[in-house]
Amino acid sequence: MSNQKLKAAIVGASGFTGSELARLLLNHSEVTIEIITSESHVGKPFSDLHPQFFNRLDIPLVSADEVGNSNPDVIFLALPHGVSMDFVAKWKDSGAKIIDLSGDFRLSGKEVYEQWYDKKHSYPEGFDAAVYGLPELFAEQIKGANLVANPGCYPTASILSMAPLFAKRLVREKSLIIDAKSGLTGAGVKASATTHFSSVNENFKAYGIAGHRHTIEIEEQLGALAGHQTAVQFTPHLLPVDRGILVTAYAKVTGDMNQEKLTEIYRDFYQDKPFVRLRNQAPGIKDVRGSHFCDVFPVWDERTERVIVISVIDNLLKGAASQAVHNMNLMFGLAESEGLNQVPLKP
Incomplete structure (x- = not known):
């Protein structure tokens, strides 16, 4: 790369993913945030929507129609599924690489x-x-891609839990139950x-049973x-x-298995993957909070x-913005790890 920084566009600023993308890119040494869009908040400073950026990122939000004029190198689509696809079609020949954080291109096809x-x-x-933008599996293909479908959060954690065995x-x-x-x-x-x-506090429930997308x-x-x-399942x-x-x-699993063999399979598979940490005890969500890590703990019963x-x-x-x-x-x-070396936030 030359010394020139990459110009990034974030399309869809109002959600959590858009704000987390901005937080990471703001501290990324090779990127400048050129443009952030929001159809419902045009003209407002980004920091009005996300006050944690006050005095750090106050750029005015613009309509997505402006993206073409700013000639970005990379466009992040932080949009809901069903909306992203139209923007991918619109900007596919713009010369920018597109990273779509929705589900619109994650599956094998239209049907x-x-x-x-x-x-x-x-x-x-x-x-x-x-x-499919899971670097632990497809780094080589991602390097040559112009359109990356950023994986879902549940699939990221689920696929990485079982990839070595599959x-x-x-x-x-x-036999697989997740x-x-x-x-x-x-x-x-x-x-x-x-x-x-009042629905969520002090509560816990399953949803999307036997058919979650x-x-x-x-x-x-x-x-x-x-x-x-x-x-x-x-x-x-x-x-x-x-x-x-x-x-x-x-x-x-098929064949003989024991803890030593299982650990070895996982160690071999993830040995050169800097953001998967093989743990020696069961991890909790606070062990990775605010970071790009996926902590994995395989046990043989x-x-x-x-x-x-x-x-x-x-x-x-790891389920959206840092990925x-x-x-x-x-x-x-x-x-690979540029801008992603945050140590998890605990407590």
């Missing part, structure tokens, strides 16, 4: 998307161009009856690793906390002959 998202897909050609084709068909729990920010910034304080994303990626289709739950995802994954893997991430970071920055670093040939 699968329409079935699971219950929405028409207006730009199916994008599926051929998009690379890559070795050791998981018994239909019990996942997310903080409230995973539901997005708009309040609803479900996310109302992240199921197919997990199945496709783990299936691709194993070289065949796979079925996953995935159940998400809502925790009364701000941020964080904890996944407990259970699976039966001799009694039930089952693998149990605990995996934790910060849903807004997008990691992808940007790869796409532009920057150091």
Whole structure:
């Protein structure tokens, strides 16, 4: 790279992901934030929406129509699914690399998307161009990509919990159960009856049972690793906390297994992956809060002959914004960890 900094556009400023992207990019040595958009807040300073940026990032919000005029090198789409696809179609030839944080290009194609998202897909050609943006699996493809589909937060934690075993084709068909729990920010910034304080506080519940749309994303990626289709039982739950995802994954394996062998499989798979930390005790969500780490703890249960893997991430970071920055670093040939070395915030 030359000494010139990358010009970044963040499209969609009002949500948690947009603000976390801004926080990371503001402290990234190779990037300048050129433009931040919000259709409903045009003209307001970004820091009016997110007061933590007062005196640090006060640039006025503009309409997405302005993005073309600023000639960005990279466009981050921090938009809801169903909206992103139109912008990808619009800017595909702009010369900018696009990182889409919605679900619009994460799946294998239009039919699968329409079935699971219950929405028409207006730009199916994008599926051929998009690379699934999980650096631990696809770093080489991401380096050459012009469109990256940033993975979902639940799928990130879930796929990383089981990838080493699927890559070795050791998981018994239909034996994988993923019990996942997310903080409230995973539901997005708009309040609803479900996310109302009085519904969430002192409460805990499952949702999306036997059909959550992240199921197919997990199945496709783990299936691709194993070289065949796979079925996953995935159940998400809502925790009364701000941020964080904890996944407990259970699976039966083929052949002989013991703790030493299991640990070795995980160590080999993740040895050169700087942001997956293999833990020697069960991690909690505060162990990764505010960071780009995914902490993984694989356990062999001799009694039930089952693998149990605990995996934790910060849903807004490794599950969204810092993953997008990691992808940007790869796409532009920057150091992989540039701007991502935050130590988790605890307590």
